[in-house]
Amino acid sequence: MSRPDDLWTRLSALTPARIGLGRAGNGLPTREVLRFGLAHAQARDAVHAPMEAAAVADAIAALGLRTLTVASRAPDRATYLRRPDYGRRLSEEGASALAAAAGPPADLALVVADGLSARAVHENAARLIAAFLPYAEAAGWRLAPVVVAEQARVALGDAIGAALQARAVAVLIGERPGLSSPDSLGIYLTFDPRPGRSDAERNCISNVREAGLQPADAAFRLSWLLGQALARGLTGIGLKDESDRALEGPEAAAALPAR
């Protein structure tokens, strides 16, 4: 039998769960109480830190894209957390701004939304869009102005996509922070966006972050799904993400953008 310490080194490598923590009496060692406290604090901060909308918009504008900032009907974070219905609807100012900005019909509207983690947006959104642009250029997709949305839920993208006359909308949104993933971005793609779409009509790419799915990989998946969505005229349960097979198969080379 191995010594206990070796045993726990080996067992701990098998799972991200907090096992082999030890005991102080019947309680947790101080180290573990503080380690947990730090993880929870980071998750809490991620939920409550406001999105730096101007900085996010600047970073996206630096990629050569037009941007527009709107807010949902939830005026603050406390209301946002209690009233998911408000987070799915545009503020009056936001609706007017979109109406004024609407240009010719587009293939895709990109929406960058704070959701439940502004940190996820700060760290991943511009990188993801930068990685996605070469695919959009290669495919010749027309992009609507990128909308930065505050106090937003996923379904706010339906109203935005409809206002911008986009064939599809991709909402890049901060996901509900886990104790060890405060920085995780989700992408929700919806074909023919309009208010009233259900979650079953969307495709999701989740866990986009440094320690998860890399933005470059997420950009490839998004472009694969968008290509399928525009060709087949649907998203959701009828469209399975088979981008892995595209990467392995002969069409992978064709799917990669010209540099």
Next chain:
Amino acid sequence: MAYRHIVGPRTWAFADLATLMAKATPPRSGDRLAGIAAESAEECVAARWCLAEVPLSEILARPLIPYEEDDVTRLILDTHEAKAFSEIAHLTVGDFREFLLGALPETLTRIAPSVTPEIAAAVSKIMRNQDLILVARKARIVTRFRNTIGLPGTLAARLQPNHPTDDPAGITASILDGLSLGCGDAVIGINPASDSLQALGRLLHLLDDVIRRLDIPTQGCVLTHITTTIEAMNRGWPVDLPFQSIAGTQAANASFGVTLALLKEAREAAVALRRGTLGQNVMYFETGQGSALSADAHHGIDQQTLEARAYAVARAYEPLLVNTVVGFIGPEYLYDGKEIIRAALEDHFCGKLMGVPLGVDICYTNHAEADQDDMDTLLTLLGAAGCTYIMGVPGADDVMLNYQSTSFHDALYLREVLGLRRAPEFEAWLARIGLADATGSLLPGDGTPRLLAAAPGLAS
């Protein structure tokens, strides 16, 4: 029929019983989201005054959801025991509260089959937290499969060894950790990440293997959809406890893809397997306030009353375990630590009053206004209330479901502070294998090598 209460110059009126019960409910975000909560603190208390004067027989006579529309209402009324009800039929809700405060444990056992969820919910709404604790503590609900759960002075714990990709070695590592810390008498229960039949089969065999090799007097469960578990039983795989999430309306259950007939089918199939050595309580259910609203199946009824109706579904199938997952659903239903604590005590009280072996997943998400201190408070209160079981998650951090629950250490804390023992058969096993002394206290040092000595190769 309208209900009225006069406070000084003002007459408060409530259009019907559903409105009255919603307005009388202690504040919570889910009822506000549904647009049915009291508009002011005074309206809430006026509703409670009014509710206290409503006879129990009137609540029984006025179903909140019509009999013709909802099979949960039909279940409640068709299985109601009129003889037991005669003992309380003459009481108002206010009288009933006082009756319960003075009742003996055997009285609670006698009336339990006659307590409808609406009656339990109504009386809970006019009770303070200490009332909810005191009455629940007197209820005696004992269930058996391979051990005895719910004896006075005991607390059980579910060992919850979840893994983000269902990796068998990772799950086994968490099981060893939990067992070495004396956790697992309620059940070793895995929430699978995958909903595939193949994944279920692997996990069922893993649990069966661990329980057999270590000869643990406990039961295993993979918390997957009941139809998948029925298929597993058809294939002869080792199912101890069929699991299902349930809710308090037919429409909400339909949104879970479950019917009362499916629950009956699963129970009968599991009983026929005869895998329980001490008893045939084979079902495991989970519930939680807000599930009906989130499924748009709430009929304008407050979330706490609907939760109690889920216990009426549970009790029809003589479950081994039922737990409310109180803070999992998020702040749009229970906003902060105060609302989560109140809801957990209400749920536990209502379940126990109705004769259901209620445990609580004491938990929260990171977007709720709650933290470990709130959970410690709730844990201690539920220990005092005689909660049947709690969850044991490694370090309180569920790395698959992404929420915080209670840990193996939390169960040890509660045992030490309140002198709570484990299921007796499990406690004897811990002593036999050299992990705990005869009183159930863990022996010093890491117990895992002792476990591995009993089942060589388990972690290899």
